[in-house]
Amino acid sequence: MINTIIFDFGDVFINKNKEAKESALAVLGLNNWGEELERLERKLETGKIKEDGFLKGIQEHIPNASLVDIKAAWNAGIGDFPLYRLEFLQKLSQNYRLFLLSNTDPIHMEKFEHEAGASFYSDFYQCFEAIYFSHEIGSRKPDDKAFYFLINKHAIEPKRTLFVDDKDFNTQAAEALGFQVWNLKVGEEDVVELFDKKIITLED
Numbered sequence: 001m002i003n004t005i006i007f008d009f010g011d012v013f014i015n016k017n018k019e020a021k022e023s024a025l026a027v028l029g030l031n032n033w034g035e036e037l038e039r040l041e042r043k044l045e046t047g048k049i050k051e052d053g054f055l056k057g058i059q060e061h062i063p064n065a066s067l068v069d070i071k072a073a074w075n076a077g078i079g080d081f082p083l084y085r086l087e088f089l090q091k092l093s094q095n096y097r098l099f100l101l102s103n104t105d106p107i108h109m110e111k112f113e114h115e116a117g118a119s120f121y122s123d124f125y126q127c128f129e130a131i132y133f134s135h136e137i138g139s140r141k142p143d144d145k146a147f148y149f150l151i152n153k154h155a156i157e158p159k160r161t162l163f164v165d166d167k168d169f170n171t172q173a174a175e176a177l178g179f180q181v182w183n184l185k186v187g188e189e190d191v192v193e194l195f196d197k198k199i200i201t202l203e204d
Contacts, residue, residue, distance in 0.1 A: 002180065002200045004156055005092070008141075008165040009102035011186045013089070013124070014081040014112060021077030028065040028073055030058065037061070044105045047135035051107050075111040086124055088192040093127040099150060100131040103140045109133065130154065141165070142173035151177075162200055164191065 010016050044054040055067045113121045134140035137149050158178035165171050171181040182199045
């Protein structure tokens with residue numbers, strides 16, 4: 001019986017638009033997000049560098065772009081957070097232990113909080129027993145360490161826990177650790193369909 005649900009954030013609750021971000025960066029002259037920038041992004045997501053170091057790292061590839069413009073382009077893919085998803089989560093929190101485990105970086109979280117407003121994001125955060133971002137705990141999904149952080153800190157039983165994420169490599173990693181999983185298909189499924197799709201039943 002499921003008693004705990006661990007959620008991802010991006011494209012589960014808040015909508016994202018990767019193409020918008022890529023287009024905005026391309027306007028500044030960055031057309032290829034190569035391995036060097038992938039490593040830079042991983043450092044940001046695991047707290048090994050701060051916002052300034054990350055933006056300056058991108059600027060090395062597009063020296064004519066300002067840090068302000070680079071930050072705006074990086075945030076261009078952050079979309080809306082529909083109210084109905086928050087309302088669904090608030091109801092869900094009455095019957096399940098809920099956790100948030102996200103690789104969302106601090107730049108994107110700042111953008112979300114600014115646009116959503118304090119009342120909305122406070123209501124969202126209050127739905128969870130605990131919230132963890134990879135840059136705060138020093139490890140990111142799909143690394144086992146990120147999952148074990150929650151398991152050990154909150155006495156979570158994977159077999160009684162559902163993990164919801166839009167990335168298949170994250171749900172595969174969780175499934176290998178014994179979690180029940182839902183690899184949510186962006187554009188085809190919505191988190192509020194949790195019961196409609198029989199991911200878990202009301203009897204759980």
